[in-house]
Amino acid sequence: MDPITILGITTAIVQLVDFCHGVIGESYQIISNSAQMPMQLEKLSELGTSDNALCDKLLGTIVSRQPRGDDEALLQKVVESLQTSLNALHNILDRFTSVPSGGLKSSAKAVTVALKARWKRSDIERIAEDIERAQARLSNVLLHLVRSVLDLTSVG
Numbered sequence: 001m002d003p004i005t006i007l008g009i010t011t012a013i014v015q016l017v018d019f020c021h022g023v024i025g026e027s028y029q030i031i032s033n034s035a036q037m038p039m040q041l042e043k044l045s046e047l048g049t050s051d052n053a054l055c056d057k058l059l060g061t062i063v064s065r066q067p068r069g070d071d072e073a074l075l076q077k078v079v080e081s082l083q084t085s086l087n088a089l090h091n092i093l094d095r096f097t098s099v100p101s102g103g104l105k106s107s108a109k110a111v112t113v114a115l116k117a118r119w120k121r122s123d124i125e126r127i128a129e130d131i132e133r134a135q136a137r138l139s140n141v142l143l144h145l146v147r148s149v150l151d152l153t154s155v156g
Helices: 003-033 039-064 070-093 103-155
Strands: none
Touching: 003 103, 039 070, 039 103, 070 103
16 A cells, blocks of 8 residues: 555544544543533533523513614614524534433433534534624623713713
């Protein structure tokens, strides 16, 4: 065999071993913690739930205010964008089901969940980046609104 072929085969084997190592590690996490999904995704799910509650609260406050200015309309748009990303994340994470405790079935189920997590990782990372951008934009809009209110109170 020529050296390029050997290098290609070696690279493929290393990638396979890395992939299997990741799946086994995530499966172990799921089984040992009696979790529904790998720990990183669980934390992401918890943060998403709390952020979604905050978005609901903000939207309720914005919608109840009449009349609304341009700033509040922008805030509503940003909050709705964040909520859309959070819902997309929850739609993906809801596909993971709970792992039964003990036995061969739970091990097979944990491997299945770990494989799903690996396959969906790029989608989850993309949505997480969307959420981070929306959170940053929300922070900027809120800071602008606070500054506007402070400017109005200092003038008046």
